Amino acid sequence: MESQNIKKKSVRKAGLLSLIPGLGQMYNGQQLKGFAFLAVTIAFLIELVTIGIPAFQDFVTLGTVPIRDHSLFLLVKGTLQIIITFVFLMVLILNVSDARQVAKQYNTLGYVNRSARSMLKNIWENGFPYLLTIPAYFVMLFVIVFPVLVTLLMAFTNYDFYHIPPAKLIDWVGLQNFVNMFFLSAYRSTFVSVLGWTIIWTLLATTGQITLGILTAVITNQKFIIGKKFFRIIFLLPWAIPAFVTIMSFSNMFNDSIGAINQQVLGLLNYIPFVQVSDIPWKTDPFWTKTALIMIQTWLGFPYIFVMVTGVLQSIPDDLYEAANIDGANAIQKFTKITLPMILFATAPVFITQYTFNFNNFSIIYLFNSGGPGDVGGGAGSTDILISWIYKLTTGTSPQYALASAVTIVISIIVIGVSLLTFKKTHAFSNEEMM
Amino acid sequence: MRGILSSTKFNRFFSRFLTYLFLIVLSIIIIYPLLITVQSAFNASDLTAFTLDLHMHWTLANFQQLFTQTLYLTWFKNTMIIAVSTMIIQVIIVTLAGYTYSRYRFKGRKNGLIFFLVIQMVPTMAALTAYFVLGLIINGLDQYWFLTMVYVGGGIPMNTWLMKGYFDTIPRDLDESARIDGAGHLRILWQINLPLAMPMIAVQALWAFMGPFGDYLLSAFLLRSPENMTVAVGLQQFIADPTNQRVAMFAAGSFLISIPIVILFFLLQRNFQSGLTAGGTKG
Incomplete structure (x- = not known):
């Protein structure tokens, strides 16, 4: 059998390597895909350091100086950052499972898609259901999930007519509203x-x-x-x-x-x-x-x-x-x-x-x-x-x-x-x- | 089927009499309020309330006033723009998603369906404050596109379920044989399933189109300036002020907005039954 001559790829290794996104794909021989995952990760890390971490900090305090800090915007930006982080984590999970799957495929079929063209074809063939539902999820993310999340968080603040930003700060008050x-x-x-x-x-x-x-x-x-x-x-x-x-x-x-x-x-x-x-x-x-x-x-x-x-x-x-x-x-x-x-x-x-x-x-x-x-x-x-x-x-x-x-x-x-x-x-x- | 009232144990005449009595009384209850609204639209006297008046003086003055002294035409145009764009975007998204969930088996499918089901129950319009803040940040307040997206998003979950239910009733044998003949994903969707789903797509389009015409809450909240208002909000102003009730103008405006919608509704209503029972009963 042809495939026995090919050195087997370790599925476990591919999965572990891709904890640094992209490495698993490169191990499988899919350089292009590996770079893509790596690029996404780096972009996210840069975003996290420059915008994300301050956003999270402001999200916790909801601002310290009235007028300068607009508590409501800080709340919203924090929420957006939570969503961005969540989406990235999904990419990360996708990345690990992809590396493992491709390694498996290599072991049974003896080849992987290397060229950009064959990869795009693969996305079209097997990712078709995802492509068709992306618009629905994209709209729902912004129009339903995001507002619901903001509403959910707002319920734990003291945002009312006494506390209208930016003149006043909003604070977290825990379960006070429910109480x-x-x-x-x-x-x-x-x-x-x-x-x-x-x-x-x-x-x-x-x-x-x-x-x-x-x-x-x-x-x-x-x-x-x-x-x-x-x-x-x-x-x-x-x-x-x-x-x-x-x-x-x-x-x-x-x-x-x-x-x-x-x-x-x-x-x-x-x-x-x-x-x-x-x-x-x-x-x-x-x-x-x-x-x-x-x-x-x-x-x-x-x-x-x-x-x-x-x-x-x-x-x-x-x-x-x-x-x-x-x-x-x-x-x-x-x-x-x-x-x-x-x-x-x-x-x-x-x-x-x-x-x-x-x-x-x-x-x-x-x-x-x-x-x-x-x-x-x-x-x-x-x-x-x-x-x-x-x-x-x-x-x-x-x-x-x-x-x-x-x-x-x-x-x-x-x-x-x-x-x-x-x-x-x-x-x-x-x-x-x-x- | 044989009607419940026409059983042999009942007196046949009596049961038929009751049936027609019911149909006629119900018809009167439905027609009466509609009739007096329509009639008020053509009434020449200065109205403060709708009443059925058989001796009234007919006129078109209310309509003339509506066009020349109010922003009614602008409101109509605004509503039209929002309704048509909501319809186009929503139908495309919902058809694609419903088709996918009906035809493909893929990882995350079941969770996706449950997500659609649960998110459909959240009263998104109660998240008004969040929409306001979101609109403020992305500069979407008083903008049609923002309101349109809010309508589209709110309509996706429930309608995707209905759409999926409808696609479920279309036999899959055709897909299979087309696939064997070498048809790709798009061909199977475009040439086989879309034509068969046309009745449901028409129903979906009508609902998406009617949504913005019927909504008061979101458009009142997100569109602030008078020249950007929708018909629902504008008309409400005619009767909102108790000291200055322009009832006849309200009736005239209501009559005009209802005509195209009622016509569309009855053109497409043949499709409702199949769309509703297929989509509704399967979930």
Whole structure:
């Protein structure tokens, strides 16, 4: 055999050598790649010494002299440096595993790619999936990972309207914001009341839109209906029209004194015998504002569920119902034993995303009544959910950036925890496509 | 399928009556608020609130006022620029990533998918302060490109999942035979899979396009000067001030912005069902 004549490369040695990036590749005979790795490393080291280390130092102190040191920028630069360092560590790991792999390849195949051309070809052939996903990761790194990281760090500082850089310095305060949120009576009562309404809102509004969506889909899917297309178009309108338009219109219609709901709709109801309704304080009574919000979200959100469930219904084979008919099942049995399980099985993951969507549904809360009426302390109104409270904490006249960040973290933990648990429970990802 | 209400045990007439009653009542509940908004856009009287008025005087004066006395056209153009660039960038990125996660088996794939799933649940818009600081540092405040990138980034994780789910439903046999015939990565993607994924790509494009039209929070926060605003923020100003409510102008502006979106929506809605059920149910 040809390959037996070739001196074997030690995989272990290649791996160990590449702890100094590039050496392992050179040992394998891939000079060009080795130099590339070495160059990246040197560039990183130079960056680290000139920019990185001062950035890390400033990150720890967050500045010492007001005006000269802008604590916020120092925080951000430190965060960027953390990301750069992390990316370099990934390169380092890639470098070691590459050296080991090439050594293995040399031992079995007896050759390695030396020329630049063959190497590029190799990247194209085997690195294609990485090339295609790089843009996604690149954008997410800056637009999601970085801001989330900054927010996370900000939650451990005292950044608020008393400490606005560069006039004042920001300091690390550890878990103080979380302690305030959970134990300081003023913030705790706000947090508890806002969280309580957020949960009620999420459950009622989402369940409302899912129930109406399923009901509408099942009813509209009956064969005998004339004008199905016509009804379908109407039912899709709330989804088709930009939500902010309808929310702002509803906000006007629910006006206590001059709004169409009190003036026209309730007035019409009074024509029904024995029904006597007076004007409802939609915008000034928290209970009625909440009721209105839930009704509007049901109106806005059911078409999405309707479309999806209709798709599932059309895919359920007729035989199932025929078999059920032979067995003498009644309509309700057919619905609970065949239709509903099929719907839930196919769409459970999407239902979960609807719950998380409403948990953070800022637009409707803010645009309908700005989180009002009234005040539950901490700058939050009686219909504010966590996300709109954060918005007010960040944009109000006396901003509480650090507290807002702490609330954001609490929200994220709740949402991620609950979603992952339910995703697991519904076995949404147990199919083989995931693996 | 046979409807639940049309079972033999129910009186047939009664069940049909209930069905139509439900459909008609729901239709009225949907049409009524939309109708009075549209009608207010053409109402000549000086409105403070929307009401259905059968004897009103029709006019186009509100639209004329909208074009001549406000920055509406500028806002419309701004929103258009942002929406179109968001759509193009996001669809390219999401299609490539979704395709990769569906078709290739590579190291780090599973972790990548879990990363997309988890990051999708983080409410990125709550990181407002961070966006503000980031914008300040890279000079992105009041700039379209910065807002566009924020929209694109926020849309990637969830839509990549949906896209992957859709590609999963396209049979792989074609790829295999093409590969045997000597087709490379790009040819298989470009000539075989992209045409088959067109329905989902259209849906993705529509959603990415509609996002900036519907968003209020980020554009209100990141675009500060009136001539850079988007339609959502601009229109909100018409009704934000309780003492100076320009309701008819708001209605006219809303009507104009909704028309193209509703048309696009119904042109593409045929694709929704396949896109949603394929992408949604598989994860």
